[in-house]
Amino acid sequence: MKILLSSIIIVFFWGLTSCGGRTSKQAAALSEQAPPAGSIAEREIPPNPAEKVNAEGIILTHAISLRSEARYPADFTHFDYVNPQAPKGGTLTMAAIGTFDSFHRYAQRGDMSPYSESFYDSLLISSEDEIEVYYGLIAEKMEYSPAYNWIIYHIRPEARHQDGAPIRAEDIVFSFYKFMEEGVPQFRQYYSNVKKVEALDDSRVKFTLGEGSKELLISLGSIPVLPPQYWRSRNFSEPSTEIPLGSGAYTVSDYSMGQYIVYERLKDYWGRNLPVNRGQHNFDYIRYDMYRDETVQLEAFKAGEVDFRQENIAKQWATQYTGPNFDAGYILKASIPDNTPPGLQALVFNTKRTVFADLRVRKAVSYALDFEWLNRSLFYGQYTRTRSLFQGTPFEALGLPSEEELAILEPIRTQVPEEVFTQEYQPPVTDGSGRIREQIQLATSLLEEAGWAMRNQKIVNTQSGEHLEFECLIYNSSSERIIIPIKENLARMGITLNIRLTDPTQYINRVREGDYDITVRSIPSRFYPNIDYALYWHSKYLDSSYNYSRVSNPALDYLLDGIAEHQNDNQTLAHWARALDRVIMWNHYLIPEWHISSYRIAYWDKFSMPETRPLYSLGTGTWWFDTEKAARLPSAQH
Numbered sequence: 001m002k003i004l005l006s007s008i009i010i011v012f013f014w015g016l017t018s019c020g021g022r023t024s025k026q027a028a029a030l031s032e033q034a035p036p037a038g039s040i041a042e043r044e045i046p047p048n049p050a051e052k053v054n055a056e057g058i059i060l061t062h063a064i065s066l067r068s069e070a071r072y073p074a075d076f077t078h079f080d081y082v083n084p085q086a087p088k089g090g091t092l093t094m095a096a097i098g099t100f101d102s103f104h105r106y107a108q109r110g111d112m113s114p115y116s117e118s119f120y121d122s123l124l125i126s127s128e129d130e131i132e133v134y135y136g137l138i139a140e141k142m143e144y145s146p147a148y149n150w151i152i153y154h155i156r157p158e159a160r161h162q163d164g165a166p167i168r169a170e171d172i173v174f175s176f177y178k179f180m181e182e183g184v185p186q187f188r189q190y191y192s193n194v195k196k197v198e199a200l201d202d203s204r205v206k207f208t209l210g211e212g213s214k215e216l217l218i219s220l221g222s223i224p225v226l227p228p229q230y231w232r233s234r235n236f237s238e239p240s241t242e243i244p245l246g247s248g249a250y251t252v253s254d255y256s257m258g259q260y261i262v263y264e265r266l267k268d269y270w271g272r273n274l275p276v277n278r279g280q281h282n283f284d285y286i287r288y289d290m291y292r293d294e295t296v297q298l299e300a301f302k303a304g305e306v307d308f309r310q311e312n313i314a315k316q317w318a319t320q321y322t323g324p325n326f327d328a329g330y331i332l333k334a335s336i337p338d339n340t341p342p343g344l345q346a347l348v349f350n351t352k353r354t355v356f357a358d359l360r361v362r363k364a365v366s367y368a369l370d371f372e373w374l375n376r377s378l379f380y381g382q383y384t385r386t387r388s389l390f391q392g393t394p395f396e397a398l399g400l401p402s403e404e405e406l407a408i409l410e411p412i413r414t415q416v417p418e419e420v421f422t423q424e425y426q427p428p429v430t431d432g433s434g435r436i437r438e439q440i441q442l443a444t445s446l447l448e449e450a451g452w453a454m455r456n457q458k459i460v461n462t463q464s465g466e467h468l469e470f471e472c473l474i475y476n477s478s479s480e481r482i483i484i485p486i487k488e489n490l491a492r493m494g495i496t497l498n499i500r501l502t503d504p505t506q507y508i509n510r511v512r513e514g515d516y517d518i519t520v521r522s523i524p525s526r527f528y529p530n531i532d533y534a535l536y537w538h539s540k541y542l543d544s545s546y547n548y549s550r551v552s553n554p555a556l557d558y559l560l561d562g563i564a565e566h567q568n569d570n571q572t573l574a575h576w577a578r579a580l581d582r583v584i585m586w587n588h589y590l591i592p593e594w595h596i597s598s599y600r601i602a603y604w605d606k607f608s609m610p611e612t613r614p615l616y617s618l619g620t621g622t623w624w625f626d627t628e629k630a631a632r633l634p635s636a637q638h
Helices: 025-031 169-182 185-190 214-222 294-302 314-319 359-366 371-377 403-415 437-449 477-493 504-512 531-537 554-565 570-586 627-631
Strands: 059-061 063-065 091-097 124-126 133-136 139-144 150-155 194-201 204-209 250-256 260-265 285-291 308-310 331-337 344-349 452-455 458-461 469-474 496-501 518-523 590-592 598-604
Touching: 063 214, 091 294, 091 308, 124 214, 133 139, 139 214, 150 169, 150 214, 169 185, 169 194, 169 204, 204 214, 285 294, 294 308, 359 437, 371 477, 403 554, 403 570, 437 452, 437 477, 469 477, 469 504, 477 496, 531 554, 531 570, 554 570
Parallel strands: 091 285, 469 496, 469 518
Antiparallel strands: 059 139, 063 133, 124 133, 139 150, 150 204, 194 204, 250 260, 260 285, 308 598, 331 598, 344 518, 344 590, 452 458
């Protein structure tokens, strides 16, 4: 689990993610760990914890949580999911698709190097076996107002930048304004409620808000702490090929720009013995090799050039994880339960394109995705269709709107599709045969209503005569085999879909600029709807690269504002979230794809891991290099 709002200030990631498969003896030990009692959809929404304040009415705490009491007391020594005695040493070799031309993760352009978030520490860090609970990293403790309109972070006296200079409150002030003035535009919008940041002394920094928001107070603790002595004279908005000075546990020891990068653990890292870090940062070196192609990357893994792989493609998982090294037990594979909500992966329409400004056209195009055929023919039956922004959580909209939801929706009745009130949203379902005659008929009717007609086997606009043709922008060749069946179904409807496969750099630039008709994007999962969702759907973030649909809709703004307003009332929050779910899905801004609730991993058997895995992450950050296991592998893998 990552820091609450780290996605606000980093350049986005992407990819088709899924998991599953059979296990070996050792890997089965990972996959058999019991998930928490009840799925997230079965659990009641927990009540808001009672705030405890001192005589002056101020809350002082070692941990801060949005919705529940912290599991670990102030004197805890380590998280339960780590081995506090884990040995240090060895190298972990990973792989990434694409290239990089910058070490600066937060620039407004350029391709960042993988794992570059390791350069900097932040004030807070999240626990991976709790939901939305945060403990001090650079911060030793926090004090804040019960009205949530200010917070003071107390900095640990031992906190240091990588050059040994102490981290002071003024460094936090510098970091905030560096992001605010030179960071990505959405940072300024997101933190516009922050009215003042001040260093009270060397060890205390205070953030003051215009309006109270506990979530925003916590999110401020996720901002990377930058060394002013390095960044004061540098342009933060521009990419950089210079290895930066940081405050985290790793720095770069070797690289070839765009080809590979090696991170070295700093043995004198200031935070190595903190309770939140104990049993982690176990590898002396973490290497990332860059590949242009998923197939080549997989073969490199099977040959021993890469140590660990999380598989994203169902066909490869079902057919390619075989061979002598698997048979000999040198490579282990596992399907591990994923207890986090799956998120929403989808084909997203750019509604700023004239052709997709009409809801009926978007809905017609959605009939071309034949999930049942794809799942049977390409995915080996491994996936479940996604139907909700809050899939598998208590916030998923099921059935018809409740009385509470109707009260929320009534003021915007004329601004939303009528189906919001009369039908439960479900994506189209086929018989899986590949014959979608009924879907084609429904799509044709919708297009006729929208002013399109069939002429010479082509759908054309009745006024302009323009043929209905658009482009799907992708960066990964593995996505192409999924888009091709959609392209073929659209052709049967008289619609032309062109597939544009670009390299990752061009893809990033085009998405940032909104230069696409339709593309594959993912909206990350959340246990609770929070103010992050405004980034993807609110009109004030229309120009943000996170607003994939380029939506500006007053009805969505109203619902998102309601979600932000009711963060401290979970039952009311659920009603607003379900209303939002209905409005987004019935507007057909996207075509939801599929999900699976497990991690699919394979790795060379030279690592050990704690007996207890964190409930809400894969937990590879707690693994360590096992010299005895490595000695049993072929010499190239020692």
